[in-house]
Amino acid sequence: MQEDVLFQISNGLFVISATHKDKPDTYAGSLVDTVCQISINPHLLILSCTNNSYTKECIEHFGEFGISILPRNINPFVVANFGFQSSRNINKWQNIPHIQINNLPYLTEALGKIRTKVIETRHYNCNTLFIAEIVDAFDYAQGEPLTYRDYRSDFKNKAQEAFSDYQNNSLSETTSNNLAQQATTPAPQNTDTSDKKHWVCTVCGYVYDGEIPFEALPEDWLCPLCGVGKEFFELR
Ligand SMILES: Cc1cc2nc3c(=O)[nH]c(=O)nc-3n(C[C@H](O)[C@H](O)[C@H](O)COP(=O)(O)O)c2cc1C
CATH class of the missing domain: 2.20.28.10 (Rubrerythrin, domain 2)
Structure with a gap:
């Protein structure tokens, strides 16, 4: 099979939001390209999540999710923040300007926001497919949507650069915090590498x-x- 052929299928890029199932009052979020409207009456769309996505677990738990439609001029860090790390380890929303509407966060810069309710879930080896009813679509904004094709042609590099800057900053913060801690804490004797x-x-x-x-x-x-x-x- 020629994998390149599949890359010619280009959807938009979206940030999905869902209530965090383990930490009350916080939210999970993931970058996806697999949102597609499949019916107008009733208003239905599909979303496909990889099975190791934490956002997927949260959607399965609560049966609802939000969608923020990304504009082409979005800060590349938004793509990196939601696409290159997991909500299992970090609160991604605290890094990005957003607004909360009826207990779900959405990107401030989105071209539009959609709230959905899951009506059917299908499990596959690598992915889980959600068929969802569109409960509300709001905050329309003029602008060009960012596509998966844009991502593959040049946006990916910008996102990667933004992510290494972010990682380097986090690393230097952690290092200075560790140095401050080392000054007051005796060095641990145990060098366990199991984690x-x-x-x-x-x-x-x-x-x-x-x-x-x-x-x-x-x-x-x-x-x-x-x-x-x-x-x-x-x-x-
Ligand atoms: C361009 C791009 C497109 C992606 N599309 C999807 C997708 O359609 N579905 C999905 O589950 N993950 C997709 N991902 C991967 C998730 O964004 C990534 O695994 C994320 O870390 C999951 O975060 P979570 O564990 O907080 O859910 C995509 C990533 C990138 C960079």
Whole structure:
């Protein structure tokens, strides 16, 4: 099969929001390209989530989700924030301007916002498909939507750059916090490595365990399981 043919299918890009199922009063969120309206009467759409997405777990738990439609001039960090890390480990919404409407957050900069209620769920090996009723569509704004094609042609690099800046800043903050802590805390004697982190594919869950350090792999290296690039991996 020629995978490139499938990349010619280009949808928009969206940020999905859902209530966090483990931390009350916070929210999960994920970047997706698999939202598609499938019926007008009744108003229905589909969303496909990878099975290791935490947002997917939250949608299954509460049976509802919000959609923010991304404009083409969105800050690339928004794409990185919602697409390159998991809500399991971080509150992504605290990094991004948003508004909360009826207990779901939406991006302030969205071209439109949609609230949905899940009416049917289908489970597949790698993905879960939600068929959802459109409960409300609001805050229409003029502008060009960002597409998956834009992402693949040049937006991906900008998002990756924004994400490394963010990681470097977080790293230097953590380092200075650790240094401050070390000044007051005696050094631990135990060097247990059982909680060592691994690079994990956020699309299929493959755990990289090769001899070459993940960072040193060539930029065009692909996940051997599902074929996505390095930018879909995160340290867990
Ligand atoms: C361009 C792009 C498109 C993506 N499309 C989807 C998608 O359609 N469905 C999905 O579940 N994940 C998709 N992802 C991956 C998720 O955004 C990513 O796994 C995220 O870390 C999940 O976060 P969560 O664990 O908080 O749900 C996409 C990522 C990128 C960069």
